[in-house]
Amino acid sequence: MSDLFLDLKDRLRVVDFIVDALAYLPKDSxxxxxxxxxxxxxxxxxxxxxxxLADLAKTVARATWVARIATKQFTKTDxxxxxxxxxxxxxxxxxxxxxxxxxxxxxxxLSLDEVLDHEExxxxxxxxxxxxxxxxxxxxxxxxxxxxxKEMSREAKAAEKNLEVIENAIATLRALAVDxxxxxxxxxxxxxxxxxxxxxxxxxxLNPEKIEAEITAYREQIAL
Numbered sequence: 009m010s011d012l013f014l015d016l017k018d019r020l021r022v023v024d025f026i027v028d029a030l031a032y033l034p035k036d037s038x039x040x041x042x043x044x045x046x047x048x049x050x051x052x053x054x055x056x057x058x059x060x061l062a063d064l065a066k067t068v069a070r071a072t073w074v075a076r077i078a079t080k081q082f083t084k085t086d087x088x089x090x091x092x093x094x095x096x097x098x099x100x101x102x103x104x105x106x107x108x109x110x111x112x113x114x115x116x117x118l119s120l121d122e123v124l125d126h127e128e129x130x131x132x133x134x135x136x137x138x139x140x141x142x143x144x145x146x147x148x149x150x151x152x153x154x155x156x157x158k159e160m161s162r163e164a165k166a167a168e169k170n171l172e173v174i175e176n177a178i179a180t181l182r183a184l185a186v187d188x189x190x191x192x193x194x195x196x197x198x199x200x201x202x203x204x205x206x207x208x209x210x211x212x213x214l215n216p217e218k219i220e221a222e223i224t225a226y227r228e229q230i231a232l
Contacts (some may be wrong), residue, residue, distance in 0.1 A: 012202065013210035016062040023050055023061070025209065029068045031150035032075040039071050069208035073171055076211045078163035079153045089119035091156070095148045096120060096141065104137045120145075170213055177219040178203050184223065190230045 014025055026043055033040040046064055050056050082088035093112075097105045108123060111132040117123045124138070133141070153160070178200060185196035203219065206212045 012205045014065065014205060016065065017058060019050075019058060019061060022065050023047060026061075026065050026068050028146050029072045029076070031147070032072040032079075032153055033068075037071075039067060043068055066204070066208055073208060073211065074164050074167040075153045075157075076149075077167040077170070077213060078160045079149050080211070081163040081167070082152070082156065082160045083119070083149070084121075086118075087159070088152070088156070089121075091152060092145075092148065093120055095152070096144055099144045099148060100137075100140055104133075104140050107132055107137060108141075167213075173216045174207060174214050174219070177214075177216040177223070178207070181219060181223050181226075184226055184230070188230050191226065192229075196226065 014021060016022060027047060030040050030043055043064055046056060046060070050061070083092045097108055100108070108120075111117070111126075111129060112123050115123070115126050115128065117126060120141075123129055124133070124141070157164075181196060181203075182200045184191050185193045185200075199222070203214060207214050
């Protein structure tokens with residue numbers, strides 16, 4: 009079993025990821041138009057190579073990274089968390105919504121994450137409810153981005169800067185494997201793959217200083 013967030017060999021999961029992420033892009037976006045076409049081809053039974061799907065997934069992931077990160081950050085604010093809660097509570101089934109409201113009130117939680125992460129939430133919300141909430145959340149978050157994009161301008165700008173710094177660090181790490189004849193090529197490429205999986209597909213904000221430290225360690229190893 010792959011330890012990656014998104015196993016690019018799993019066509020079904022890759023397609024699902026692309027479909028979910030596309031919701032963050034404008035309908036007239038060239039990337040979205042092309043991706044919609046490919047997804048339709050896959051659903052119609054046309055042959056689309058695994059490599060083509062993987063490349064498309066990365067393109068879509070990168071194109072939506074800022075939006076996904078900015079939205080996550082926004083939902084940690086008071087206004088954002090209230091908006092997320094309102095939309096999810098309205099979209100889930102009546103029984104799940106009732107459980108959410110009752111538990112939130114009981115533990116004095118302020119956000120959905122506080123409810124889901126609470127140590128006692130497993131007694132109130134079972135796997136079925138959690139799966140329902142997660143599925144609804146995937147659809148709600150892109151709509152929040154679309155409706156509150158102006159309010160997220162600060163978060164978006166910070167995400168853009170973070171992405172540039174992180175990608176530069178990863179590119180430098182990859183270059184070691186290509187440019188240095190004594191570098192442990194496969195080890196570095198494997199590490200780059202895991203970093204890009206966490207960055208683009210899992211939607212993490214990686215610490216570039218940790219990547220730079222690994223680069224320094226590899227350079228010292230190569231120099232021996």
